[in-house]
Amino acid sequence: MKIKAHWKILIENQLPLIFGYVGLTLMFWGLCALYGVSNQVAIDLVRFTWIPLAVVVGYRLITQYQLMKNFETSFMEQRLPPKPHGPLMGYYWQYLVKEQAQYANEQQRLQNQLRKKTDYLKLWSHEIKLPLTALQLLAENQAQVPSNDLQQQLQFINHQLELLLNYERLADFHHDLAFKWLSVEQIVTPIIQEYSIFFINKGITPKLSFHRAQVLTDKKWLRFVIKQLVFNALKYSTSNSSLEILWDGHRLMIRDHGIGIASEDLPRVFEPGFTGHNGRQQQAATGMGLYISKQVINQLGEKMTISSTLKEGTTATIIFQSAHIKTL
Numbered sequence: 001m002k003i004k005a006h007w008k009i010l011i012e013n014q015l016p017l018i019f020g021y022v023g024l025t026l027m028f029w030g031l032c033a034l035y036g037v038s039n040q041v042a043i044d045l046v047r048f049t050w051i052p053l054a055v056v057v058g059y060r061l062i063t064q065y066q067l068m069k070n071f072e073t074s075f076m077e078q079r080l081p082p083k084p085h086g087p088l089m090g091y092y093w094q095y096l097v098k099e100q101a102q103y104a105n106e107q108q109r110l111q112n113q114l115r116k117k118t119d120y121l122k123l124w125s126h127e128i129k130l131p132l133t134a135l136q137l138l139a140e141n142q143a144q145v146p147s148n149d150l151q152q153q154l155q156f157i158n159h160q161l162e163l164l165l166n167y168e169r170l171a172d173f174h175h176d177l178a179f180k181w182l183s184v185e186q187i188v189t190p191i192i193q194e195y196s197i198f199f200i201n202k203g204i205t206p207k208l209s210f211h212r213a214q215v216l217t218d219k220k221w222l223r224f225v226i227k228q229l230v231f232n233a234l235k236y237s238t239s240n241s242s243l244e245i246l247w248d249g250h251r252l253m254i255r256d257h258g259i260g261i262a263s264e265d266l267p268r269v270f271e272p273g274f275t276g277h278n279g280r281q282q283q284a285a286t287g288m289g290l291y292i293s294k295q296v297i298n299q300l301g302e303k304m305t306i307s308s309t310l311k312e313g314t315t316a317t318i319i320f321q322s323a324h325i326k327t328l
Helices: 005-033 039-074 087-141 147-176 183-195 198-202 219-236 276-282 289-299
Strands: 179-183 205-209 213-218 244-248 253-258 303-310 313-319 325-327
Touching: 005 039, 005 289, 039 253, 087 147, 147 289, 179 183, 179 219, 183 205, 183 213, 183 219, 183 244, 198 219, 213 219, 219 244, 219 253, 219 289, 219 313, 289 303, 289 325
Parallel strands: 205 244
Antiparallel strands: 179 213, 213 325, 244 253, 253 313, 303 313
């Protein structure tokens, strides 16, 4: 701010005090005239009070100018100004301290969020390179790439792209919901068909058991969660085993008979970026699939749990509210 602008504001700020002094002086002069008191009394009043008034106005100008300079300097240096004198300015200063603390916390939160997103993108870019590298090797070593191998690697790529896109959509989740009554079987069956190449290549048999029930949910987001759970089950299942998808009253259970999850890893499976022992062994996991699925399920108003026994298998369970279930 320019110096002229500083002084203009400061002088305007003194005008109420000056006008008040003039008004009181005129009122005293009027009272002297009303009661027949000599005008000399009013003149003496002005003569003996204008100097204290000038001192007060000058002090206010200097202190307020210094206060403005301190605020301006602090703003340029992005720091808090010194605590000003006076209860009113002290109150504003305390409020400014609280606002700065809230701003710093918000900046820290955004930086942490950005760092996590950057870390995830690095993991994701690494994982999506794996099927691309596999396709490149297949093309280099074979004149004709088998259809099954090609489809499987393309499914890996599609799965990772869908995971990344839905991770980005989480921030605007509530604007993308459309709740309807849907049959669980109608959601699950197309997913089994979509992942049929994985079932075939690993010799895994799907076992489905549904009752005539509908759930009140968002089709796209529930489908995303179930796809993630089925994909994980296929990924960690042993060859020539089975994968069970069962509806039990108010629960949808997806159970595999695979390598299972270590007991020390179970409490952390929903943490962002956590891959656990299985992910480290396979070196092909972002640790974001279950985290995103858990966030989605929470937003849909349902619950999700994971239970597992090492070397025996894992069961992922989606628990629906009773008000969200309708038996046909």
